[in-house]
Amino acid sequence: xxSIIEMPLVRLVAGFVIWSIGFVVLYxxxxxxxxYGWGDWHRPALIAVYAAVLVPLTWMSLPGRNGGxxxxxxxxxxxxxRSALLAALLVFMPVTFASLCS
Amino acid sequence: MSEQPSAIGLHKQLDxxxxxxxxxxxxxxxxxxxxxxxxxxxxxxxxxxxxxxSMLIRAQLATPNSAFLGPEIxxxxxxxxxxxxxxxxxxPMFEGFAIYMLPKLLGARDLAFPRLTAYGFWCYLFxxxxxxxxxxxxxxxxxxxxxxxxxxxxxxxxxxxxxxxLLGITFVEISAVTAAVEIxxxxxxxxxxxxxxxxxxLFAWYMxxxxxxxxIGFPPLILGSxxxxxxxxxxxxxxxxxxxxxxxxxxxxxxxxxxxxxYIIFLPAAGALSTIIPVFAQRPxxxxxxxxxxxxxxxxxxxxxxxxxxxxxxIPHLALAFFSAASALVAIPTAVQIFAWIGTLASGxxxxxxxxxxxxxxxxxxxxxxxxxxxxxxxxxxxxxxDSYFVVAHLHYVLVGGFVxxxxxxIYYWLPHISGRQSLYRLSIPxxxxxxxxxxLTFFLMHLTGLMGMPRRISTxxxxxxxxxxxxxxxxxxxxxxxxxxxxxxxMVLQFRFGARxxxxxxxxxxxxxxxxxxxxSYNLAAxxxxxxxxxxxxxxxxxxxxxxxxxxxxxxxxxxxxxxxxDMMSGEAEQLIVLPRRSYLxxxxxxxxxxxxxxxxxxxxxxxxxxxxxxxxxxxxxxISLGSKSDRGPIDIGRDLAVPPDVEALNNVTVLANxxxxxxxxxxxxxxxxxxxxxxxxxxxxQGSNAPNLPxxxxxxxxxxxxxxxxxxxxxxxxxxxxxPLRAGLVAAIxxxxxxxxxxxxxxxxxxxxxxxxxxxxxxxxxxxxALHCGLGVIMAAHALxxxxxxxxxxxxxxELVLARLWNGYAGGVVVLALGLGALLGLDGVAP
Numbered sequence: 057x058x059s060i061i062e063m064p065l066v067r068l069v070a071g072f073v074i075w076s077i078g079f080v081v082l083y084x085x086x087x088x089x090x091x092y093g094w095g096d097w098h099r100p101a102l103i104a105v106y107a108a109v110l111v112p113l114t115w116m117s118l119p120g121r122n123g124g125x126x127x128x129x130x131x132x133x134x135x136x137x138r139s140a141l142l143a144a145l146l147v148f149m150p151v152t153f154a155s156l157c158s
Numbered sequence: 159m160s161e162q163p164s165a166i167g168l169h170k171q172l173d174x175x176x177x178x179x180x181x182x183x184x185x186x187x188x189x190x191x192x193x194x195x196x197x198x199x200x201x202x203x204x205x206x207x208x209x210x211x212s213m214l215i216r217a218q219l220a221t222p223n224s225a226f227l228g229p230e231i232x233x234x235x236x237x238x239x240x241x242x243x244x245x246x247x248x249x250p251m252f253e254g255f256a257i258y259m260l261p262k263l264l265g266a267r268d269l270a271f272p273r274l275t276a277y278g279f280w281c282y283l284f285x286x287x288x289x290x291x292x293x294x295x296x297x298x299x300x301x302x303x304x305x306x307x308x309x310x311x312x313x314x315x316x317x318x319x320x321x322x323x324l325l326g327i328t329f330v331e332i333s334a335v336t337a338a339v340e341i342x343x344x345x346x347x348x349x350x351x352x353x354x355x356x357x358x359x360l361f362a363w364y365m366x367x368x369x370x371x372x373x374i375g376f377p378p379l380i381l382g383s384x385x386x387x388x389x390x391x392x393x394x395x396x397x398x399x400x401x402x403x404x405x406x407x408x409x410x411x412x413x414x415x416x417x418x419x420x421y422i423i424f425l426p427a428a429g430a431l432s433t434i435i436p437v438f439a440q441r442p443x444x445x446x447x448x449x450x451x452x453x454x455x456x457x458x459x460x461x462x463x464x465x466x467x468x469x470x471x472x473i474p475h476l477a478l479a480f481f482s483a484a485s486a487l488v489a490i491p492t493a494v495q496i497f498a499w500i501g502t503l504a505s506g507x508x509x510x511x512x513x514x515x516x517x518x519x520x521x522x523x524x525x526x527x528x529x530x531x532x533x534x535x536x537x538x539x540x541x542x543x544x545d546s547y548f549v550v551a552h553l554h555y556v557l558v559g560g561f562v563x564x565x566x567x568x569i570y571y572w573l574p575h576i577s578g579r580q581s582l583y584r585l586s587i588p589x590x591x592x593x594x595x596x597x598x599l600t601f602f603l604m605h606l607t608g609l610m611g612m613p614r615r616i617s618t619x620x621x622x623x624x625x626x627x628x629x630x631x632x633x634x635x636x637x638x639x640x641x642x643x644x645x646x647x648x649x650m651v652l653q654f655r656f657g658a659r660x661x662x663x664x665x666x667x668x669x670x671x672x673x674x675x676x677x678x679x680s681y682n683l684a685a686x687x688x689x690x691x692x693x694x695x696x697x698x699x700x701x702x703x704x705x706x707x708x709x710x711x712x713x714x715x716x717x718x719x720x721x722x723x724x725x726d727m728m729s730g731e732a733e734q735l736i737v738l739p740r741r742s743y744l745x746x747x748x749x750x751x752x753x754x755x756x757x758x759x760x761x762x763x764x765x766x767x768x769x770x771x772x773x774x775x776x777x778x779x780x781x782x783i784s785l786g787s788k789s790d791r792g793p794i795d796i797g798r799d800l801a802v803p804p805d806v807e808a809l810n811n812v813t814v815l816a817n818x819x820x821x822x823x824x825x826x827x828x829x830x831x832x833x834x835x836x837x838x839x840x841x842x843x844x845x846q847g848s849n850a851p852n853l854p855x856x857x858x859x860x861x862x863x864x865x866x867x868x869x870x871x872x873x874x875x876x877x878x879x880x881x882x883x884p885l886r887a888g889l890v891a892a893i894x895x896x897x898x899x900x901x902x903x904x905x906x907x908x909x910x911x912x913x914x915x916x917x918x919x920x921x922x923x924x925x926x927x928x929x930a931l932h933c934g935l936g937v938i939m940a941a942h943a944l945x946x947x948x949x950x951x952x953x954x955x956x957x958x959e960l961v962l963a964r965l966w967n968g969y970a971g972g973v974v975v976l977a978l979g980l981g982a983l984l985g986l987d988g989v990a991p
Contacts, residue, residue, distance in 0.1 A: 065355065065728065068450070072458035079462050079480070084836075086476050091840045102476075128356040128447045135451035143459060143487055150479030157474050 067133035071116055071140030075147075078109035082148060090157035102151040109148065113141040162714070165707045168684050171715035176267070176680035178741055186741040188272035190257050191678055193279050195576065197254025200279075201247050204286060206647075208242035211235050213640060216600070220633035222621035232617035233300035234319070238293050240303025244419070245327050246286045248561055252426035253278075253337040255568065256365050258576075260341060262671035263359055265350025265689065267682050267712075267722040268738055270343045270812040271336075273745045273781060278333035278340075280749030285329030288760070292322040299323035302615065304412050305386070307397040307405040312390045321760055324387045329756045331380055335823060338372035341365055343816045347724045350670070351711060351732040352689035359669050359694040360443060363450055364429025367457045368422055373819060374461070375418040377827035382411030385834070385924070391759065394913055394920040396834070402917035404842040406471060407834055413464035414830065420556065421460040425453060427564035428495060431517060433694070434571050435499050437667045438514050439506030442695055445498035452491035452498075459488040469540045478537050485535030489528060496525065511665075512586045516567035519594050523563055527555030530605070545615075548608025554601045566593070566646065573650060574664055578676040579657025585649040592642030599635025603628045663699040672698035673705055685710030686723055688798065689730070711797045723796065724805055724812060734805040735794050736812065739785060748777040779942070786958075788950040807955040814961050821969050828973060831928060835921040835980045842917060850985040851910045851922045858978045861902035865933055868895035869964075869971035872940055876964040880954035885947065892940040892967055896933045899974060903930040906981075922981035929970070929977035936970035939963045 082105050089098035116137040163171065178187040187193065214235050218227045227235060257275055261268055269275055292298050300319050301310040310320040345366045349358065385396045386408060395401035397408050436443045443449070465473065465481040500521075508514070530552040534540050543549060574580050607628045612619065619625055663672040670693060674682055685705045689696075708714060711732065712721050724734040755770030786806050793801035805811040839845065868891070875888030903926050913923035943959040946952050952959055 068454055069458075072454060076458055076461065079484075083477065083480065086474065087840055090474065128450070132447040132450040132454075135448060136454045139451060139455040139491065140458070143455070143484070146487060147462065147480055147483040150476055150483070154476040154479045155474065156476050 064127075064129040064133060067116075068129060068136055070133075071113055071137030072143075074109060074112055074116075075140040075144050078105065078144060078148060081105050082109075082151060086151075086156060098156055099151065102156075106144075106148045106151050109144050110141070113137065113144055117141045162708055165684070165703075168708050168713070168715070169679060169706070172681040172684055173679060175715055175718055175720055178680065183741075185746055186743045188268075188276045188739065188741050188745065189680055190261055190268045190272065190275055191680065191682070193272075193275045194254050194256075194258025196279055197250050197257055197282065200283060200286070201251035201254055202647075204242050204246035204290075205251070207290065208239055208247055209640060209643060211239040211242065212636060215239060216633040216636035218617065219619075219629050221630065222619050222626055224618050227617065229617045230300065233615075234293065234296075234298040236615060237299045237302055237323075238289070241289065241299060241323065241327070243557075244303060244423075245330055246282075246289070248423045248557070249334055249419075250282055250330075251565065252368075252423065252561075253334065253341075255430075255565075256341055256426060257337065259572070259671060260344055260362065260365060261348070262674055262678060262682050263669055263693075264345065264348060264362060265353065265670050265683065265686050265693075266344065266348040267686070267720065269340050270348055270736075270816065271340050273739055273742055274336045274340055276742075276745035277749055278336040280746055281336075281752060282330055282333035284749060284753045285326050285332070285756070288326040288329065288756070289322060292319075292326070297322065304416060305408075306412075307386065307408040310386065310408075311397060311405075312393075318760065321387065321390060324383045324390070325756045325760050328380055328383045328387075329752070331376055332752070334372060335376055335380075338369045338376070339816050339819050339823070342369035342373065342819055343812050345369070346727045347812050347815060348722065348736070349725050349730055350686050350689050350693075351723060351725055352687075352730050353693050353725070354730040355728055357689055357692045357730065359692075360432040360446065360449060361429035361669075364425045364432065364453060367453045368425045368429075371418050371422050371425070371457050371460070373823045374826050375415050375422060377415075377823055378411045378830040379415035381827050381830045381834070382408055382415075385411075387759070388924070391762070391764075392914070394924065395915075395917050396838075396920060398917075399843050401915065402838060402842055402844050402848055403920075404838055404917075406468070406841070407837055409468050409471065410464070410837065411830060411834065413467045414461075417464040417467065418457075418460045420560075421456060423557065424560040425456070427561045427568075428453075430568040430571075431499060431520065431564050432495075433667075433669060434513050434567055435502050435517060436506070436694065437571075437665050438511065438517075439502045439508050440666075441502065441506035442668075442692075443498065444501040444505065445494070446692075448494055449498050452494040455491040456488060459484055459491065463488060463535075466535060466540065469537055470544045482535055482537050486532055489532050492528060496521070511570075512581055512583065512590070513567040513571040515587070515590045516563050516570065519590065520559055520563035520567065522594075523555055523559030523597065525559075526602075527552060527557075527559045531556060543608060545613055546608035547604040547612045547614055550614050551601045551604035551608060554597075554604075558597060558601075566590075569646075569650070571665065572671075573653060574657070574660065575671060575674075575676050575678070577654045577657060578659060579653055580660055580664055582649065582652055582657055585645050585652065589642050589645035589649060592638055592645060594642075596635050596637070596639030596642050600632050600639055601635075603632045603635070607632070661699070662702045667698065668695045669693065670696060670698065673702035675702075675706065681720075683710070684708055685713030685797070687711075711800070713797055723802070724808075732796060732800055732802050734808045734811060735796055735802050736805045742784075744777065744780060748774060748781075751777055775938075779938075782942075782946075786946070786951040787956065790953055790955045803955075806958060809957070809961065811958060813958050814965075817962050817965055821965060824969070828928060828976070831925055832976060832980055835925060835984060838917050838921060839984055839986070844916075845918060848916045848918050849911055851919050851981060853906060853922065853978070853981045853985065854909055857902045857906045857909075858981070861899045861906065861929075862974055862978055864895045864902065865899035865929075865936075865974040866971040868892040868899065868933075868936060868940075869968045871895060872936070872960075872964045872967035875940075875943070876957065876960040879952065879957040879960055882947075885952075885960070886944065889940045889944040889947070889963065892963065893937050893944070896936040896940065896967060896970060899970075900930050900933040900937070903927075903933065903974070903977075910981075918984055922977075922984050925977040925980050929974045932966075932970040932973045936963075936967040939966040 388394045395403045397403045397405050462484040466485045683705050685708045687710045720738040722736050726733050751773035758766035795801050871888045871891035875885045878884040907926045911919040913920040940963045943963040946959045
């Protein structure tokens with residue numbers, strides 16, 4: 057019972073948790089790729105991670121993702137998840153064009 | 159409860175249970191009102207010391223070629239100014255404010271762990287005293303408030319100056335991490351019944367997010383301090399590039415804490431603003447839901463921009479772009495809050511009073527600081543302005559604008575709650591103008607000196623570089639600012655002495671703290687209310703007298719026990735009855751034992767330090783002796799025709815939640831350690847050709863199996879609380895297996911190779927040491943559960959100790975696996991030449 061009720065609190069932070077994981081993985085992959093010389097695979101790998109992060113964030117940001125429930129916390133969670141999507145789009149976008157190791 | 163006493167009679171009964179006697183008995187106080195005030199008073203004292211140091215800085219820089227302070231003293235003065243203001247003023251000030259305010263705002267009678275509050279206070283006092291005494295002795299830290307290596311490493315700072323910082327600040331940070339756990343748990347579990355999360359006042363939301371940030375943000379700094387102190391004391395080379403370390407690791411660990419820290423300081427102040435502004439706008443806050451989303455966004459984004467302090471150290475463009483974008487983006491959730499506050503004022507019927515003057519000052523100063531922050535987020539500009547006075551100006555606009563101005567508004571708004579008297583006004587208004595004018599004169603001009611090339615931290619400058627008059631005016635502004643603060647202090651003293659008394663709720667506020675009598679009684683509320691609307695739109699003047707008469711939950715005194723309620727985290731339904739521990743000298747003794755540990759390290763009495771740690775541990779084991787119950791009581795009447803079980807008979811009680819939270823904090827520290835190992839492997843120089851750590855497979859594998867089996871045995875014991883034999887067998891097995899894992903890990907540490915020779919040996923040495931320590935903690939938790947079971951405190955219903963043994967042993971098992979994994983990984987050759 058309690059775990060079901062507590063879901064809104066999880067939803068509130070879920071988008072940014074995914075954003076954080078994406079951030080850590082991309083930053084680590086960027087460093088590892090440079091250190092171990094991933095060469096031509098480096099940028100595609102980063103772009104793949106970028107896309108993988110955007111998929112769940114987009115799904116969580118769609119209208120109706122609050123399960124039809126209203127209330128302050130579900131609305132706040134929806135907007136927090138949309139903010140996370142925007143943050144991921146902008147912050148991670150440089151993987152498509154910025155120089156990787158210099 | 160046969161006959162309801164009068165309001166005065168009820169007050170006498172409750173006060174007899176909750177009060178702290180005067181005199182030396184005050185040292186045993188665990189009451190949040192008393193400790194909150196002590197925190198704030200001590201923080202203000204440190205603020206005065208930090209302010210005095212800033213006056214010395216401005217006196218030195220007022221004229222070129224000044225010989226007022228020599229370079230060595232100047233280094234100590236500016237380092238201590240930053241250290242005192244950040245660690246001894248800003249953080250403890252908002253902690254004290256939250257400790258004082260949150261239970262009243264939420265409708266609780268105290269925080270979840272009163273003795274932990276007291277322990278935190280003593281750690282703050284003793285740790286801060288170490289720093290101040292060192293300064294008076296002329297051996298204060300002198301490497302800047304962020305203590306960059308290699309300057310703070312042993313070869314370049316051979317005295318104890320850097321040790322004073324590392325050990326003193328770590329000691330003080332104990333108070334921050336204990337406060338974070340307490341605040342987090344109290345907000346989630348100890349609200350008045352009916353106060354669902356969505357009915358919580360925004361200040362509580364801000365503090366919940368702040369506490370969450372502290373839980374994640376402080377461990378990297380604590381880890382960095384431990385590693386640097388180990389390098390300085392025992393020559394383990396984590397930051398020495400000649401032996402496989404890297405000075406940049408310190409910068410990463412420091413700023414992983416340091417940048418979120420700015421938001422950790424700002425968010426409580428923003429919470430105060432979100433409480434004060436609607437009261438003076440005379441309308442509910444605009445955008446309640448948007449503000450919740452914004453503070454969550456801000457909290458996460460603030461962790462993604464620490465490298466903007468390191469833009470000039472030589473980082474690839476892609477990483478620069480990540481951190482630059484995140485740094486600029488964080489302005490958006492900040493702006494959402496600012497627009498919500500402006501919109502609330504614009505759509506309300508604002509009335510002006512002293513707190514609102516400081517709110518207006520906040521808008522002006524903080525927005526300027528935010529805009530220069532966006533400028534500094536841009537890499538090309540940052541490269542130009544790095545380490546110049548432009549950065550000094552920016553950080554003061556953000557921190558003074560984002561914390562000091564809102565805190566002054568909060569002081570004027572809530573001081574009547576503490577003093578029971580209203581402001582006198584005569585000094586308040588000139589004080590505000592002196593502060594606003596003095597601040598802008600001091601710091602706005604620093605933007606210009608910075609753009610003209612003046613580097614921060616120089617002790618003097620020649621007279622022909624065009625900085626003379628700007629520095630002179632900055633110094634004049636600094637002294638005007640100090641006069642303003644002196645007037646505020648005088649105003650506060652006069653308010654306590656001459657301010658007019660008032661009845662409840664002088665500002666016509668809508669939050670619950672104003673429903674208490676003022677000054678507040680020791681138990682806060684004689685009865686706990688049932689909340690049926692959003693808790694920033696209440697009528698304290700109406701409900702206060704009803705609560706004082708005992709109309710509500712727990713509106714009686716029972717068995718001489720300090721009773722309060724726990725609720726469901728989301729819905730706010732009453733769930734458990736908490737009996738809080740009474741006043742005790744144990745927190746003071748425990749803090750003194752902790753102080754002996756830190757002082758032994760500081761004075762290099764390394765034989766004494768383990769004794770201090772052992773004394774601390776033993777004293778902590780005395781804490782639970784007076785807690786718990788030897789029989790199942792079942793649901794207990796809490797008034798309003800409701801009965802709930804005591805918290806010791808519930809699984810989701812505050813103790814379990816606090817331990818889960820502490821493990822998350824602990825896990826963050828361990829994750830930072832793993833990051834450090836991987837960072838050195840990938841980035842640090844001089845790894846190729848170095849000797850790989852010698853980690854015997856059999857000891858590692860056996861330690862892993864033993865620790866994981868111990869975790870399984872503890873989990874089995876927790877699942878069978880009603881069966882004596884399996885329970886005791888499980889706990890004994892956990893103790894034996896975890897002890898075996900500890901011994902094997904200690905053996906492995908001995909075989910790694912010389913940990914002072916290279917970071918490649920030092921990093922697994924420390925990681926395995928951390929794992930061994932947690933195996934030891936697993937043993938202690940299992941033994942504690944066994945002992946409590948033998949004493950009769952554990953039953954099928956009362957199984958908190960078993961859950962804690964399971965949690966800590968499970969954590970130890972996970973740590974052993976990851977620590978051994980890192981050890982194996984560091985066997986690989988490094989990359990950088």
